[in-house]
Amino acid sequence: MIDKKQKSILLLAVRAGELLMKNGAETYRVEDTIERICKACKVPYVEVFATQTGIFVTIDSGREDSDVFTYVRRISGGNSTDLKKVSEINKFSREFTTSDMSIEEGSRRLEEIHGIKPLSIPLQLAGAAMISAFFCLLFEGGLIDALCAVLIGAISYAISLLLAKHALNYFMKGFICSAIACILSLLVCAPFHGLQYHSMLIGVLMIYVPGGAITLCIRDFLAGHMVSGLAKMAEVFIIAISLATGAGIVLSIWNSLGGVI
Amino acid sequence: MSNLFLEFIFAFLGTFGFAIIFNVPLRQMPVASLVGGLGWVTYHVAVDLGTTVPIACFLGACMVGLTSDIASRIRKEAATIFVIPGVLPLVPGAGTYYTMLAIVEGNLDKAAATGVQTLAMAGSIALGLLVIGTVIQILRSATANIRKKTA
Known part of the structure; x- marks a missing residue:
């Protein structure tokens, strides 16, 4: 039978791994953290297999x-x-393995980390506005385009936060946000001459580029985690397609209604 | 020159925005933004020197990988915290957009051309990060070996 201590070690290690995986760590880091926590509690044999959708841990005394x-x-x-x-x-696992922190204390700390709130919504909107404005400027937009991008970026990111709250799947989220950004930038640009809605839209769409998935996909392949790497690569492509179709459909409707693209 | 400086500022602040929405720890935000800015400037200088766009992306990604690793050692943090926001300015968002635009316009030749260019850019970013990652791994195991021998 598994004894109580082993079970609590296992639960602690798996919880740490789960939180890492959910918040954008590499598969390598997840497996390494679980193994280190188990080893620190003197479990002699640990085997971990982590993927994007599940973690498997085997221990033997x-x-x-x-x-x-x-x-x-x-x-x-x-x-x-x-x-x-x-x-x-990361800091927790380093501390746990080098000090004699108890398992109860460890799980308490983990739940504390789990409860860390993201930055406040106005700050996040400001972040999204910064992304859209400065990428608009980088992609040949003018100053007025960037100012419009600030507004459009903040609105469309607010909508994406709202959609995420209602647990909409990520394809539809990308699709809707991209479509709304496209409608808004077309409407802003329609009455004025000389505004660059291409730059505006590129700036806003940069917010939704799956940077985490791209980086982790490469790092997973490098570490030999082929299953996770492939899963993340698929995620990158699906998000890219959702953004492209969202904006694409709006643009073709606009075009067929007689607007100029 | 002033143009390059301006581009650096834009890329720096753009990456700062990503650092905010990815909730990078507050103390590491400027470092992550610096990584993004340096990556973009490297890309831009390479394009100005006349390399093709994918090669410039490769060099930019190398810069991102290298500076993130250095930052992770100095700040004692995971390198991903710097790579994830830092690589974003290089990601071919514009290329993807113009490919889509060409498809909407029904201009499939142009779509194929920009699409291939975009894929090449994405591939070379991946390659840049891979090459730097491998070099760092080799260096790490080499220094570990030397330490073992001298100890």
Whole structure:
């Protein structure tokens, strides 16, 4: 039988791994953290297999008559990128493995990290506005275009936060946000001459570019985690397609209604 | 020159926006933005020197990978915290957009041309990060070996 201590070690390690995976850490880091936590609690044999959608951990106390225990944790729900949590769990695992922190204290700390709130919504909107304005400027937009992009970026990001709250799947989220950004920039530009809605729209769409998935996909392939790498690559392509179709459909409707693109 | 400086500022502040929405720890935000700015400037200088766009992307991604690794050592943080926002200015958002635009306009030749260019850019970003990652791994194991021998 698995004893109580082993079970709580296993639960702690898997919880740390789950939180890392959900907040945008590499697969390598997830597996490494779980293994280190188990090893720090003197579990002699640990084998971890982590993917984007589930973590499998096997432990064995190494005695002749001991049983092998396997724990499977399904990771469901979308994952977001919250690098503060990744950083905090990283620090936690370093501290846990080098000090004699108790397991109860460890799980308390983990739940504390889990409860870290993202930045306030106005700040996030300001971030989105900054992205759209400065990328608009980088892609040949003028100053007035950038000012329009600030507004459009903030509105469309607010809508995406609202959609995320209602747990809409990520394809539809990208599609709707991209379509709304496209409608808004077409409407802003229609009455005026000389405004660059291409630059505006590129700036706003940069907000939704899946930077986390792109980076993690490459790093997973590099570390030999082919399954996770492929899953993230698929995610990147699906998001890219959702953004392109969202803006594309609006542009073709606009075109067929007689607008100029 | 002043143009390049302006581009650096734009890329820096754009990456700062990403650092905000990805909730990068407050103290690391300027560093992550610096990584993004340097990556973009490298890309831009390479284009100005006459390299093709994918090669410039490759060099920019190398810069991002290198500076992130250095930053992760100095700040004792995971390198991903700097790479994720830092690589975003290089991601061919504009290329993807113009490909889509060409498809909407029914100009498939142009769509194919920009599409291939965009894929090449994305591929070379991946390659840049891969090359730097591999070099760092080799260096790490080499220094570990030397330490073991001298110890």
